[in-house]
Amino acid sequence: MNAVANATLGQFEQVVLTAVLSLGDGAYGVTIHAKVEELSRPRKVALGAVYATLDRMEDKGLVTSWMTDPTPERGGRAKRCFRLEVSGEMALRDAATTAKRICDAIEQQWGVGIWKDSAIA
Amino acid sequence: MERQRDRVSNPAPGLVGRLIQMVLPPASREAVMGDLAESCHSPGQLAAEGLRSVPPLVAGQARRASRLPVIGLQLFILFACLGGFELDRAGKVVTNAACAALPMGLAMVGLLLRNIYRTDDNPVRQGFYDALTAALCVVAQQTVMHILIAAGHIDPAWALSRSLIVLACLSFPILWTLGAMENPEAAGRKPTQPLFSDYSQFVQRTRVRNRAEMAALAMIIGVSGYFLARFQPPVAPLGWSFLTGYGCILTYLALRGAARPAPLDADSTTIRALYETELNRQSRQRRLMWWFWFVPLFAGLMTNLVMYGVSKEQPLRIVGGIASIFLLGYLIERLHRDRRLAIHLKLNNLAAVPA
Numbered sequence: 001m002n003a004v005a006n007a008t009l010g011q012f013e014q015v016v017l018t019a020v021l022s023l024g025d026g027a028y029g030v031t032i033h034a035k036v037e038e039l040s041r042p043r044k045v046a047l048g049a050v051y052a053t054l055d056r057m058e059d060k061g062l063v064t065s066w067m068t069d070p071t072p073e074r075g076g077r078a079k080r081c082f083r084l085e086v087s088g089e090m091a092l093r094d095a096a097t098t099a100k101r102i103c104d105a106i107e108q109q110w111g112v113g114i115w116k117d118s119a120i121a
Numbered sequence: 122m123e124r125q126r127d128r129v130s131n132p133a134p135g136l137v138g139r140l141i142q143m144v145l146p147p148a149s150r151e152a153v154m155g156d157l158a159e160s161c162h163s164p165g166q167l168a169a170e171g172l173r174s175v176p177p178l179v180a181g182q183a184r185r186a187s188r189l190p191v192i193g194l195q196l197f198i199l200f201a202c203l204g205g206f207e208l209d210r211a212g213k214v215v216t217n218a219a220c221a222a223l224p225m226g227l228a229m230v231g232l233l234l235r236n237i238y239r240t241d242d243n244p245v246r247q248g249f250y251d252a253l254t255a256a257l258c259v260v261a262q263q264t265v266m267h268i269l270i271a272a273g274h275i276d277p278a279w280a281l282s283r284s285l286i287v288l289a290c291l292s293f294p295i296l297w298t299l300g301a302m303e304n305p306e307a308a309g310r311k312p313t314q315p316l317f318s319d320y321s322q323f324v325q326r327t328r329v330r331n332r333a334e335m336a337a338l339a340m341i342i343g344v345s346g347y348f349l350a351r352f353q354p355p356v357a358p359l360g361w362s363f364l365t366g367y368g369c370i371l372t373y374l375a376l377r378g379a380a381r382p383a384p385l386d387a388d389s390t391t392i393r394a395l396y397e398t399e400l401n402r403q404s405r406q407r408r409l410m411w412w413f414w415f416v417p418l419f420a421g422l423m424t425n426l427v428m429y430g431v432s433k434e435q436p437l438r439i440v441g442g443i444a445s446i447f448l449l450g451y452l453i454e455r456l457h458r459d460r461r462l463a464i465h466l467k468l469n470n471l472a473a474v475p476a
């Protein structure tokens with residue numbers, strides 16, 4: 001379990017985990033994909049890439065998934081919902097801490113105003 | 122809200138939807154088709170988004186569904202049975218390894234695709250279709266080769282010889298039994314029904330598996346016997362001794378291979394003890410069998426690569442031979458390790474089964 005929790009996440013995995021975290025109970029394919037595209041702007045992301053990453057993270061024990069009942073707006077098909085596991089939260093926390101340190105170091109060199117000119121602003 | 126209405130008024134179109142559904146791996150079909158139906162507003166968008174999703178889903182499912190030791194051993198067997206480790210005759214323009222690598226590569230693609238798109242849960246049937254897929258890939262590759270040879274595009278040496286085609290038939294039963302290996306996750310699963318019923322199902326599974334293994338052994342004995350008698354290779358005495366060994370195993374499997382059924386009046390303690398004994402016995406039996414299945418291959422690698430390399434002073438062949446022997450041993454042990462873990466899990470789970 002520790003090995004999983006200490007696993008380093010790739011950038012795309014960090015984005016997908018963040019999307020699952022921020023969507024809470026409403027995290028499933030469509031919403032996760034939309035959130036990932038929002039976080040990865042201006043890059044376009046394939047739905048399949050999101051699913052492949054979610055599958056990989058489920059195998060690592062970072063997230064769990066379950067199927068819901070079918071709904072008419074989905075052509076009578078079920079949703080596959082996702083939830084962050086404790087190890088996923090720990091891995092995301094580690095990744096966010098590292099990202100924060102990187103941001104702080106950049107700010108020290110280029111000043112806080114650096115973010116105003118970037119795509120994040 | 123307007124977007125939501127739009128989605129509802131544009132359900133997944135029939136033909137495009139069915140085509141996309143067909144190419145999506147079954148494991149993710151339901152969720153992804155639902156997501157596409159919900160988020161796409163036109164057949165064109167559904168087709169584009171669906172097709173864009175297929176490659177990562179297929180790659181992900183290939184990683185999830187494929188078991189490295191099983192695929193590795195399947196390819197090893199196929200390469201050996203297609204003559205990849207055979208010594209090259211002087212003057213032959215194409216090496217045996219190259220001749221075997223092409224159909225093996227095609228079979229690898231076929232087996233990976235089968236792992237991705239398989240929906241059948243029956244291990245014995247799965248194994249049979251795995252072997253059939255590999256056989257069809259080899260036949261397709263050889264057909265193409267013969268067409269190219271007839272058209273004068275490639276050298277006739279690219280086609281497999283008649284003796285190799287007979288030898289290749291040997292791979293079918295081994296591929297079948299390899300593919301019929303029960304998934305460790307399924308094998309170690311916690312029983313969801315009373316102990317007696319779960320044990321009865323286990324007995325039934327081992328009986329079917331035992332019959333499949335006996336059929337595979339009988340096929341090997343038949344094909345090998347024909348090969349040894351018809352082509353009389355230099356290693357014929359060794360081959361006949363292996364066949365005698367296979368015959369002994371076949372007899373053992375026929376007499377004691379399947380798990381013993383539980384007595385109808387047995388209490389839960391007796392069934393649990395019997396279950397544990399049989400799980401361990403079946404595991405030991407499989408372990409021994411798997412090493413024995415591959416003894417001829419180990420012998421072939423030793424003589425054709427290592428010993429031949431030593432006699433001809435070819436260090437590359439010696440290193441290749443030793444590496445192949447270690448790789449084969451590693452893959453067999455990985456298979457055993459997976460099974461041991463599954464049995465360990467099953468034994469732990471048995472304690473929680475209602476009597």
